[in-house]
């Protein structure tokens with residue numbers, strides 16, 4: 262038996278570009294046989310629904326609503342829900358999936374959204390985060406140039422279900438050249454409107470955020486892509 266986990270997805274509660282609620286997302290992943298999902302809403306530095314003028318505490322609380330609703334839905338559906346976020350280098354289109362830190366940790370670290378991207382990466386990793394560069398070769402009208410920080414990330418998302426094969430292939434080369442761990446994720450913003458799903462597959466179930474982090478760190482997983490159904 263294999264257990265499947267989403268590593269990269271959004272909720273409409275917290276990500277302005279998402280079209281599906283946390284509950285709709287969870288129902289879809291339950292239908293597709295996933296054992297768990299990691300909610301990675303756009304952080305306060307990205308395309309967030311959270312108003313900028315509120316206090317840090319209030320902003321973090323609002324930022325966590327999607328994950329909290331996902332957890333409630335997951336409890337009913339038997340899908341484990343983990344917490345992470347997608348941090349953006351504002352205006353550059355460079356995004357980092359940040360796993361392994363908690364809501365409480367965020368509450369204690371006011372000003373995280375104002376750090377330079379290099380200071381951010383050093384800081385969160387020192388605090389115990391596992392960081393993956395999401396779709397590092399994504400090109401789009403709002404992305405002025407590509408930036409890579411190979412010494413400041415733990416992993417590279419080498420299959421992003423929403424990106425072109427060309428971009429994913431370049432990401433895979435990048436990870437290989439620098440000996441970085443590899444991840445796959447769906448970047449799902451719209452539940453069932455997205456058919457292609459990617460993620461990680463394990464031999465034993467992952468139940469807690471600490472276990473999820475441990476699996477990422479130890480590399481005891483395979484990545485999968487429902488488009489090809491090849492796991493590597």
Ligand SMILES: [Zn+2]
Pocket residue numbers: 271276278279303308450
């Ligand atoms: Zn988005």
Ligand SMILES: [Zn+2]
Pocket residue numbers: 269270271301347395448
């Ligand atoms: Zn994303």
